Amino acid sequence: MATVTIIKPTIDTSMIRKIRCAAYCRVSSSSDDQLHSYSTQVKYYSEMFNDSDTEELVDIYADKGITGTSEEKRDEFKRLINDCKRGKIDRIYTKSISRFARNTKDCLKNLRQLKSLGISVFFEKESIDTSDVSDEMMITLLGGLAQEESTSISQNMRWSIRKRMANGTFEQGVAQYGYTKVDGKIVIDQETSKIVKDIFKWYLEGIGATSIARILNDKGILTGMNEIAWTHRMVIYVLTNEKYAGDTLIQKTFTTEVLPVKRHINRGERDKYYISNTHEPIISRVDFDKVQEILSEQKEKYYVAAKEKHPLGSMIKCSYCNKTYRRKNSNGKYYWSCITHDSQADLCPAHMILEKRIYDAFIKLCNKLIIHSGDILIPLRHELKELYSTKYSSNSVVMDLRRDISEINEQKHVISRLRTKGFLDEKKYNEQLLVLENKHSKIKHELAKLSNSEREDDTLEQLDTLIDCFENRSIMTEFDKEIFGIIVEKIIVKENDLEFYLISGLRFSETI
Structure with missing residues (x-):
């Protein structure tokens, strides 16, 4: 007859590791009521695991006042997923599917990823546990309903914003560079407004946008992002911004009406609202209009190919x-x-x-x-610029000559426009042009002895044109x-x- 020997347990059940749980909370608005809801959720989950023998709370992940239509802006949610990948979590608790995601595609993608990591999610409101495979169809259905709800809310918000734009009561959230907000009103910032005035003044004096950006960077002047990184495009943005003349153009961009929400430049797909005299101007109307005329003519000359023949002819x-x-x-x-x-x-x-x-x-x-x-285009432009800079970085003479030629070319274009518009008489124009031409010829001759960088500068300029066409x-x-x-x-x-x-x-x- 077989003998049975009982082997007593050697591990204390109290020493068995508990299931590591995390809670994810989210509210869709920054209002007082919703912030109260957020605090309530945090308190609820903190108390939920106090007396549990099998589960322990690792952390609470909570996004406050951030849109739920896309996970891109939900920092806490991304932190949760990263901790799951690091093996810190076994199970996730959340109030409902709408709290977890309002985009069906993102919802299922994340749930399947978590399941592959051996992590289950429990949705309390719907009583759905992802460890039960049969619940995936229910998650798809409810996720779709949550997405429709979020889309409806977004459409209502867009309608409200458009109404306020049309009647002139819409308020911009952030003040432009050169301004600041005081008690909800846009007022001139005494320090940065001086920079804006200098940019317009220099441009009217014949200094090009690239040269202005270089001057600002050399002076260590910070951009609106508190960086020394002024570029040609940033200067052009300042020169074309109607806010510096005291006006406001609303709905320059718009968001799509289906999820995931994306923002696009308004090229005529939506109404725009131009409101005059909304705040104190930094630049006079006369100077602002002069700059727009010069920019318009430069753009016309540079971008419009004046071909009377068929566009494919000889091509x-x-x-x-x-x-x-x-x-x-x-x-x-x-x-x-x-x-x-x-x-x-x-x-x-x-x-x-x-x-x-x-x-x-x-x-x-x-x-x-x-x-x-x-x-493709932007990284290529960056890599070529770095390559050319590295190539001539050890030759300060070449670098200085290239900068001088760029500045002279821009000045020649500007004085030509000023003469065309009557801002510069013929005699003064010829005097300035002769000085610039002599400088250009001498510098180009010197540069030709040291390098063949002219072709490289043309390549970068042409890449900028391609980027402008397609970005x-x-x-x-x-x-x-x-x-x-x-x-x-x-x-x-x-x-x-x-x-x-x-x-x-x-x-x-x-x-x-």
Whole structure:
């Protein structure tokens, strides 16, 4: 007969590790009532685990007064997920699905990630435990309802904001650089307003935006973000901001109405509201308008390609014979055909291309650059600038000469505009231009002896143009001949592809 031996337990049950629990709380507003709700939730979870024999509270994660439509702005929620990845938590408690997430996609993504880490979530209001696999369908349904609720609330808030914009009662949350808020009203800041005045004064004197940014950085003047990082774009932003003339343009940007919410520049998709004399101006109306006229003319000259011929004319080249393509009309449709193939088809096998296919290929290329501008163009510009800076950093003479040429070129453009508008008489203009031309010629001659950096400066300038064309732009649906004229140098037709040669030396191929 078998003998049974009882082995007594050697571990005290009181020493068994408890389940490490975390609580996540969130309120959707910063109002007093909601802050009280937040405090109540924190107190509730703190007391919940006091007498538990199996569970212990590790930490309470609570986001206050932050939107629930996206997890990007929920710092405590992200801290919770990171602690879960580090193995600090076994189980999460939260009041409801709407507290956990109001975006179904993010909700399920995070729940599945937590489940893969062996961490369960318990939603008290719905009595759903993610350790029960059958509950995932219920989570999907309730998460969708929470998303619809959040969308409805967001739409109501947007309607309220638009009404206040239309009747002039909408108040901006943050004062612009040069101003400050006192008792809810925008008033001039005596220190930073001096910088704004200097920027407008320098620009009207013929100093370009890039040079102004350099002057501000050299002086150690901080931007609105308390950084010494003034750039060409930041100076242009100041020069074009209507608030410095005492006015306010509302709804320059707008948010999408579906989740996840995204912010876009208002290029005409929504109403804008221009309100005059909303606060004390820093810049006189006369000076502000003068600056806008100069900027407008500079933009027109730089960006508009004044081509009377067809935008594709002389732009398309054959990869077989290197000859130009020309436009042809066949049965009401336009095609582009190689000149050699048209005259002697046996000498060139290139086929005709429907004009619409060329347009479609360009639109496809532009939309890729619009979507991936931050991943391609901006990092490329940064890397090239660092490379060129490193290349000449040991040669202070080259660096100084390059800065001088850039400043002179900007001054020449500005005095030309001032003369055109009558702000500078012909005699004074010729005197200043002669001085600048002599300086430019001497510096360029010196620079040519030391480096070939002129081509590198052109590359950076052209990359800036590409970034301006595609950054924060809506998806393109129609062929834009203005953008095409600015960025495309030529098109090479290959077997089944079009190779677009863009300014700055970039090349992209699209299938046709």
